[in-house]
Amino acid sequence: MKRLWTLGLLMGVSCGKSSSDPAPAPPPPAAPEPGREDGFEKLGPPKAGEWLAHFKEDGQTFEQYVSGCANRKSLERPVFYIQPLGEAGARYAKTLDLMRDYAEAFFNVKAKVCDPIPMFENGYVPQRQQYNSTMIIGQLTERAPKDALVYIGITEHDLFSRGLNFVFGEGNLRDRTGVYSLRRYATPDPVHFNRRALKLMAHEVGHILSIHHCIYYKCVMQGANSLDEDDRHPMHLCPIDLRKLEWNTGFDRAERYRRLRDLYAAAGMSAEADWVAGRLPAR
Numbered sequence: 001m002k003r004l005w006t007l008g009l010l011m012g013v014s015c016g017k018s019s020s021d022p023a024p025a026p027p028p029p030a031a032p033e034p035g036r037e038d039g040f041e042k043l044g045p046p047k048a049g050e051w052l053a054h055f056k057e058d059g060q061t062f063e064q065y066v067s068g069c070a071n072r073k074s075l076e077r078p079v080f081y082i083q084p085l086g087e088a089g090a091r092y093a094k095t096l097d098l099m100r101d102y103a104e105a106f107f108n109v110k111a112k113v114c115d116p117i118p119m120f121e122n123g124y125v126p127q128r129q130q131y132n133s134t135m136i137i138g139q140l141t142e143r144a145p146k147d148a149l150v151y152i153g154i155t156e157h158d159l160f161s162r163g164l165n166f167v168f169g170e171g172n173l174r175d176r177t178g179v180y181s182l183r184r185y186a187t188p189d190p191v192h193f194n195r196r197a198l199k200l201m202a203h204e205v206g207h208i209l210s211i212h213h214c215i216y217y218k219c220v221m222q223g224a225n226s227l228d229e230d231d232r233h234p235m236h237l238c239p240i241d242l243r244k245l246e247w248n249t250g251f252d253r254a255e256r257y258r259r260l261r262d263l264y265a266a267a268g269m270s271a272e273a274d275w276v277a278g279r280l281p282a283r
């Protein structure tokens with residue numbers, strides 16, 4: 001069964017999991033490892049308009065993740081590919097390089113930005129002046145390198161999916177592919193634009209690696225009902241989701257945080273650099 005997440009609904013950002021997915025009754029979440037809660041903030045009840053006020057979600061414990069994970073880093077599939085589509089390669093060149101470096105630090109994978117390929121023009125719908133993300137994913141899947149853990153297309157064009165006015169992107173867990181548009185993230189602040197692009201990638205690729213929305217902590221895997229709400233979410237993974245990624249791709253936590261600290265600092269994201277530095281063991 002195809003499992004599908006999209007980002008973007010009528011009112012703005014939304015990340016919907018296919019309603020055809022079974023929803024087993026979840027056990028209570030495992031307690032985070034002792035001493036790992038420092039700096040993490042648990043979620044209170046959702047405010048009006050927020051994602052969890054609209055969508056009931058069951059969460060996903062570490063144990064549920066391990067038993068249901070469909071895409072894990074392996075010797076056969078170790079590489080994270082970023083595929084610029086059309087003019088996105090030139091327009092977002094620096095952001096794409098940052099996304100590659102961030103993918104390596106965040107996910108502990110070898111990441112590559114592929115040479116740009118033409119946009120799939122047969123996905124264009126003139127009446128909407130948008131591209132059909134589902135069609136693009138289908139064509140990306142045919143090109144996906146054999147050793148791809150993840151293969152994501154990046155476009156400057158607006159995307160839509162059936163029944164939705166627009167989507168920021170769409171991912172396909174089974175085929176390990178996704179397509180994402182940076183068009184609606186435009187802002188005069190280049191640091192904030194990059195922050196949005198990195199958060200989109202971390203969240204959506206988290207889904208491609210089988211991680212569901214977070215309902216436990218402030219976390220990059222929280223669902224968002226608007227760009228505003230998305231902007232309020234942190235860039236980091238909570239202790240539960242961090243443990244899932246650690247199980248999936250295997251990393252040393254301190255080494256990962258050191259790499260992220262240096263990357264955030266170089267990208268001008270000082271609050272994020274400080275937060276990560278605060279998670280490092282005292283010397």
Ligand SMILES: [Zn+2]
Nearest residue numbers: 005015213223
């Ligand atoms: Zn999502």
Ligand SMILES: [Zn+2]
Nearest residue numbers: 214219238241
């Ligand atoms: Zn989380």
